[in-house]
Amino acid sequence: MTENVPALEVIGLRKEYRVRGAGSTTAVASSGSALLGHPSKRRAPTSLVAVDDVSFTVAQGRSLAVVGESGSGKTTVARMIVGLERPTGGQVVVGGRQRSWNQMGSRERRRRAREVQIVFQDPYSSLDPRMTIRACLDEVLRLHFDWPSERIDARIEELLDQVGLDRRQADGLPRSLSGGQRQRVAIARALASEPRVLICDEAVASLDVSIQAQVLNLLSDIREATGVSYLFISHDLAVVRQVSDDIVVMRRGQMVESGPTEQILTQPGDPYTQRLLAAIPRPGWHPTSSHDSGPEQTPSTESS
Amino acid sequence: MTSSLASRGPLSRVRSRRSGSRVDTVVVVTGAFIALLVITAVFAPWIAPSDPNFGSILSSNQGPSAAHLLGTDSFGRDILSRLIYGARLSLLGPALIIVISTSIGTVLAIACAWFGGWFDQVVSRVADILFAFPGLILAMLAVAMFGPGLVAPVIALSIAYTPYLLRVIRSEALRQRNLPYVAACYVGGLSARTICTRHILPNVTPLLIVQATLSFGYALVDLAAVSYLGLGVQPPTAEWGIMVSTGQSSILAGHPQESLFAGVMIIVTVVAFNLLGDRLAARQSTGQS
Ligand SMILES: Nc1ncnc2c1ncn2[C@@H]1O[C@H](COP(=O)(O)OP(=O)(O)OP(=O)(O)O)[C@@H](O)[C@H]1O
Numbered sequence: 001m002t003e004n005v006p007a008l009e010v011i012g013l014r015k016e017y018r019v020r021g022a023g024s025t026t027a028v029a030s031s032g033s034a035l036l037g038h039p040s041k042r043r044a045p046t047s048l049v050a051v052d053d054v055s056f057t058v059a060q061g062r063s064l065a066v067v068g069e070s071g072s073g074k075t076t077v078a079r080m081i082v083g084l085e086r087p088t089g090g091q092v093v094v095g096g097r098q099r100s101w102n103q104m105g106s107r108e109r110r111r112r113a114r115e116v117q118i119v120f121q122d123p124y125s126s127l128d129p130r131m132t133i134r135a136c137l138d139e140v141l142r143l144h145f146d147w148p149s150e151r152i153d154a155r156i157e158e159l160l161d162q163v164g165l166d167r168r169q170a171d172g173l174p175r176s177l178s179g180g181q182r183q184r185v186a187i188a189r190a191l192a193s194e195p196r197v198l199i200c201d202e203a204v205a206s207l208d209v210s211i212q213a214q215v216l217n218l219l220s221d222i223r224e225a226t227g228v229s230y231l232f233i234s235h236d237l238a239v240v241r242q243v244s245d246d247i248v249v250m251r252r253g254q255m256v257e258s259g260p261t262e263q264i265l266t267q268p269g270d271p272y273t274q275r276l277l278a279a280i281p282r283p284g285w286h287p288t289s290s291h292d293s294g295p296e297q298t299p300s301t302e303s304s
Numbered sequence: 305m306t307s308s309l310a311s312r313g314p315l316s317r318v319r320s321r322r323s324g325s326r327v328d329t330v331v332v333v334t335g336a337f338i339a340l341l342v343i344t345a346v347f348a349p350w351i352a353p354s355d356p357n358f359g360s361i362l363s364s365n366q367g368p369s370a371a372h373l374l375g376t377d378s379f380g381r382d383i384l385s386r387l388i389y390g391a392r393l394s395l396l397g398p399a400l401i402i403v404i405s406t407s408i409g410t411v412l413a414i415a416c417a418w419f420g421g422w423f424d425q426v427v428s429r430v431a432d433i434l435f436a437f438p439g440l441i442l443a444m445l446a447v448a449m450f451g452p453g454l455v456a457p458v459i460a461l462s463i464a465y466t467p468y469l470l471r472v473i474r475s476e477a478l479r480q481r482n483l484p485y486v487a488a489c490y491v492g493g494l495s496a497r498t499i500c501t502r503h504i505l506p507n508v509t510p511l512l513i514v515q516a517t518l519s520f521g522y523a524l525v526d527l528a529a530v531s532y533l534g535l536g537v538q539p540p541t542a543e544w545g546i547m548v549s550t551g552q553s554s555i556l557a558g559h560p561q562e563s564l565f566a567g568v569m570i571i572v573t574v575v576a577f578n579l580l581g582d583r584l585a586a587r588q589s590t591g592q593s
């Protein structure tokens with residue numbers, strides 16, 4: 001059944017954030033109407049479209065990269081897929097099953113946890129500082145699998161092995177680990193529930209280059225071993241080239257281009273992609289436009 | 305590459321261990337004092353030199369002597385023994401207040417941080433309103449309604465202390481709630497209760513201990529004031545606030561020892577709790593960064 005069904009499908013995804021008009025930020029929170037849960041009538045909130053009509057498909061065992069400048073809505077897409085944010089419109093289909101945002105009981109969330117997992121950018125805040133690495137993995141495994149303790153322990157060892165951590169490190173708290181090691185823990189925790197799709201939101205961006213390479217190798221080894229699909233969010237095109245089969249380029253919440261990695265990186269069709277490529281010149285790349293037009297840094301508001 | 309990985313871990317571990325175990329004299333001294341006080345209160349019958357409620361008019365208002373180390377009060381009772389027995393109620397009252405108010409405050413604070421929305425708004429607003437009432441006024445109101453004793457002021461002060469603890473803990477719980485590790489727990493499928501009790505609560509606990517410690521001192525002063533005003537536990541029960549009050553009549557006659565020593569106990573205990581709380585807070589803010 002899972003043969004032809006894509007691991008993850010996103011259809012016409014949209015997210016609007018309500019943002020309060022300039023200069024009236026604090027007053028609204030303490031007004032009576034806010035207390036009763038009605039949006040304030042006097043200061044009409046404007047809306048910011050963070051994600052607008054984004055659709056893509058990640059096939060089983062494939063790796064899709066989402067690239068775009070800061071503020072282009074990449075993280076918002078990821079948060080909607082894992083259920084941390086409610087889409088304003090559109091659908092998220094995981095393994096052929098469409099997700100609804102109306103029934104988010106703990107049973108449903110437990111089920112979803114076995115479908116999609118995420119690794120966040122900042123390794124320093126994405127682990128509970130008061131829980132040992134072992135306890136952190138143990139908690140997830142006990143939640144999802146009805147295994148005897150020996151089997152759980154064996155699985156913990158296996159996961160630690162898979163991400164290249166040793167037992168001594170597993171019994172310590174996150175603060176005794178380096179950023180790269182913590183990110184390995186975050187990956188192990190994400191893999192513990194055996195998800196179909198692993199989202200990496202700038203998962204290597206805060207690591208230094210040699211550690212980045214190690215973690216990226218680790219990720220491709222894991223894909224080979226487990227057949228997990230990746231949704232790889234990054235603004236670093238060098239990283240993207242290394243890990244992804246396909247690319248989606250986002251700008252101001254919209255998709256501007258998508259296609260196989262090699263094609264997008266060598267013959268970008270959209271001027272925006274060309275500018276992204278030109279902004280990070282590397283040996284072996286062929287920037288198609290000149291240096292004077294760098295990527296735009298300002299996030300977009302569709303209201304103003 | 306592997307060697308750089310291996311050397312990074314142990315280095316940071318050594319650093320954190322050293323700063324974690326640095327001996328802090330203030331913490332040790334105040335902590336020891338408080339521990340001693342608690343032991344004294346618990347084992348009062350074995351420690352007190354004489355019966356706190358027995359005295360002879362013949363030996364009233366004596367100065368310190370070998371028989372009565374801190375002298376006697378106007379009823380001829382041994383002041384040291386009364387201070388030792390008095391530690392029981394004088395510490396029990398604030399302890400009850402702190403246990404009740406931190407428990408309620410913490411549960412509400414974490415619930416506010418977790419649910420947000422209207423629940424948070426309503427709870428925070430009610431807390432703001434309660435916060436505007438001084439604890440002592442609430443305590444007096446409670447005594448007026450339910451009569452003097454330990455229970456009414458303790459309940460009133462617990463209610464008065466809850467909003468403060470709620471506020472402080474809520475903001476920390478909210479900070480924790482918005483950290484990626486909580487999002488990771490959520491995506492991992494953990495139930496809201498597990499996330500709140502196993503992850504958020506342990507991470508607000510250090511702050512909770514500091515605030516409970518600081519509040520203990522204030523609660524002790526407030527409760528002593530209630531007793532001093534004659535609204536709390538009643539004489540002849542031994543309690544520091546009452547001792548300050550009953551000793552007053554002897555001050556003009558030149559026998560300040562009862563009020564003086566009871567007052568000193570209150571002040572020293574409060575200062576000990578405040579110093580300890582302050583120091584724990586300072587250690588926490590340096591330790592976390
Ligand atoms: N909770 C929120 N409330 C209001 N606006 C938000 C919220 N979260 C994100 N936004 C806005 O949505 C837009 C997209 O943000 P998002 O974090 O998805 O960008 P991104 O592509 O991940 O950027 P980066 O590369 O910097 O991580 C931004 O303009 C941001 O300001």
Ligand SMILES: [Mg+2]
Nearest residue numbers: 074075076202
């Ligand atoms: Mg982002």
